[in-house]
Amino acid sequence: PIIVGVKSKNHILEEDVVYERHGLPAIGLETLKNMIVYDEYPEILADRGGYYVQINGNVLKEYREEYNLSLKDLADLAHVSRATMYKYENGMVRANTETAMLLEEILNTKITLDIDLFEPYQEDIKLKADTSSLNQTQGTNAQNLAKLGFGVVSTNKSPFDALAKAEIATRKKEQTPLIANLNVQDEQNTKTLKKMAISLKDLSLVTSSDPFFVLKDDKIKDSIDGIPVIKSWEMKEVENSKEFLRLIRERRNN
CATH class of the missing domain: 3.40.1350 (Trna Endonuclease; Chain: A, domain 1)
Structure with a gap:
């Protein structure tokens, strides 16, 4: 299921951004049109604290090695820690949009993944449970x-x-x-x-x-x-x- 709308309780839904409501993806009308008519899928996921994208770890590692950059070298250029860069390459965490754009500029290639909402939707959550709102x-x-x-x-x-x-x-x-x-x-x-x-x-x-x-x-x-x-x-x-x-x-x- 996909929720399609114009606004949430507090704000207008931005286009080309995927929101989540009770574990279901929510998008704007224009985003749905782009998916159906132009086969263009959103990359950005709105979550607590901002906007995030999923990094294609294989592409990131391939181009990092092609440029003879170590994990630390690329991490320093992107202003993140070596541990964070390792997690990007292994698909363990999402990156904020600013960091992803900087990495694409450094490596001169697209490294972000589209969110195909016509496939079974699965949030990229690992074994750690998010229990922040539970008793x-x-x-x-x-x-x-x-x-x-x-x-x-x-x-x-x-x-x-x-x-x-x-x-x-x-x-x-x-x-x-x-x-x-x-x-x-x-x-x-x-x-x-x-x-x-x-x-x-x-x-x-x-x-x-x-x-x-x-x-x-x-x-x-x-x-x-x-x-x-x-x-x-x-x-x-x-x-x-x-x-x-x-x-x-x-x-x-x-």
Whole structure:
């Protein structure tokens, strides 16, 4: 799914920039037109703190070596640290637009990657979970997901707490993103849980994702209105993302 609009709550959507809303890409009308009519895709992603682009690490390394520049040499020219340059080459972090433009000027070649929104959208998040907006229980569960091999993004003001996706997915069904409610309180009654399940289910249909709950209470059954329930202790016993996804599928089919 792609959100297309003119403005967000606080500002106009700039063209040729990809925004994110609850884990979904959001773009302006002209950007969509450029993609469909002219096959021109945006490169810039708006995130906390500014605008960023993804560097083509292979091209960056190839041209750096062609110019006989060490990592430190190029890092000094681009006014970043050697460690940051290493991360650029290995696709570990995004670069701000100013640094990317400077690198392209130094190397005299394009090094940024287009964002093809017609392909399954995946934010470039590694195993470290972004838990900045989560409480302690949610943060712990998010970190447990990250340890299993999921990229995790926390969310605010939505029916779910986090968006997760397996970092290494060899099969198509392992590439489906997950939406999770990581902090369901044990004292919440069955009626409340069912209302939450309906919201998650509706959202999962729109976003083509697999929803699940994380609960502490062992008395709760394995699913609530078709939404899988994973116990907190189970997350610590599962060994990897593949096993976790299998558990979700089994609970969903119960």
